[in-house]
Amino acid sequence: MRRIWNQKKTAAEAQKTQTSESPAKLRLQKELGELAVTSDTSIEMSASNITQFTMTYRPTEGYYSGGEFRFQFDIGDGYPHEAPKVKCLQTIYHPNIDTEGHICLNILREDWKPVLNIQAVIFGLHMLFQEPNPDDPLNKDAAKLMVDDAAEFGRTVRSTMRGRRIGTVDYDHVLAEPSQGGRHY
């Protein structure tokens, strides 16, 4: 066994180092340290625990422009073998997000690959707000309305963003405060 060890001279010397970060933590450190987000997006986190943070997205175009949408990210020990867990923190009216905050985004579940990263997930979430996808609905009623009557869907989105009850659901007020730079409508 010693002969096996000595085969590679460069590896054979002990290093005076301390325990490594776990692979998941190291990957997270690298990703966060190099994360580049656009001005419509911000990350809120505490330096004491970087495995959980929130992302706020303020779309400037599309049905949801003027809104301020918050998502909880949870990066587990299985990362990047396992996808980050992401939920929407507000009750919103969206074809691909249910009122519990579950998000139907393929790369968060069935299409997750370790080569993807937090940046890709943020980009995917942006896409959901730029182009909601009524073909794979989570909120069926919203998706149906979007297909049947896009104008009425747009009006419903606007009114729910101000905070409103439809049926048994109380939608949260999600319009951005003017001081935070979002365009106001």
Add this chain to the structure above:
Amino acid sequence: MAPATCTAGYERFLRLKAPHVADFELVNDEGETPEDLLTKAKVLVIGAGGLGCEILKNLAMSGFRNIDVIDMDTIDVSNLNRQFLFRSKDVGRPKAEVAAEFIRQRSPDINIAAHYKRIQDMPEEFYLGLTLIVCGLDSVEARRWINAYVYGLAERHGFEGFKPIVDGGTEGLMGNMRVILPRHNACFECGLSMYPPKTTYPICTIANTPRLPEHCIEWASVLEWPRVFPDTKLDGDNVDHISWVVEQAAQRAASFGIAGVTFSLAQGVVKNIIPAIASTNAIIAAACVNEAFKLVTSCNPFLDNSMLYTGDSGVYFCIYPLEQVENCLVCGQKEGSLTASSESTLDELVAALKEHSAFQLKAPSLTCAGVNLYFQNPKALEEQTRPNLAKKLRDLFASGSTLTVTDPTLPTGLRVTVTFSDA
């Protein structure tokens, strides 16, 4: 030494020179014969399940005399069809303990110790006392942990911490085996992307258009359980929990005209149980133990370094040398050292990492023993860690500490050990 009748099988391999092993010695520099090495070797078997039972049996019958077995699980009725060291009277008892009792009874000359624990709970001295590790696990998570841990042992202790891992894995009619030599060849993490993530279904399918019983089970476990029991985590080993999932899933399946929701399927989906076939376990475990035997005795060349068994489309074995991955999160990390005054600031250390010819980093982020010293991004984290830049190094960490540094110019981490010039 075991009775001659027991060794008749393998001794011929240990007393004759093999044609392909130039450095095989009948007696080494320490005066040990290959049989001595085999008798002295202390092997840890991780997992006492389908693969583990086979591995333990093979080790015991191949001349290994010191075996430790660790498993955090207890025996379930569903294990009895293939985990042949267990009987129905053992249901509910720890797998490691029952397996060890069986081996002890069958071969009283073997020292076998059972650990009904998590691998994370064993102390460093325990791992340092081993010769070799054989893994028969069904979890990627546990493999990632032991791989990173053993890599660290080799890094910190040199040869004394060098614990090769023979890793086996099966799924139905397919299996694989790896010989991992820490700091010498591709580690488990290097091949991680070859493992498919847990089977999941689109959440919109689960919510709206279920077609399979699995969709209904996922609906009950992923969407309904957290809604109905927001404060209780679903436990795949809790019969009441799974029964609730089965009940909900069966109702939903009935309303969509789907058949096939059963207790065992629900448990399989919730716990992500991989289908096991006894003979595949036997094939992979046998291959693992032969490699362990060759590694310990040097009697014949060992596997370089991966084997794939595909039994689901005819029979095919593929042997390939998996290469180390440059951006591997475990073995791709680079090492470096710096000397700095304890009175200098973190800002000056960051500048040194940028300017020093050995590093030439662009925008380093630094942590030390889990403490986030300085991050370039995101903005909120940069603002919170910025005050550290003005602090003196001695107020942030001790001399000889290892900092984990990441940077856009590095494929993975850089581990810089900082020694204080005035310490």
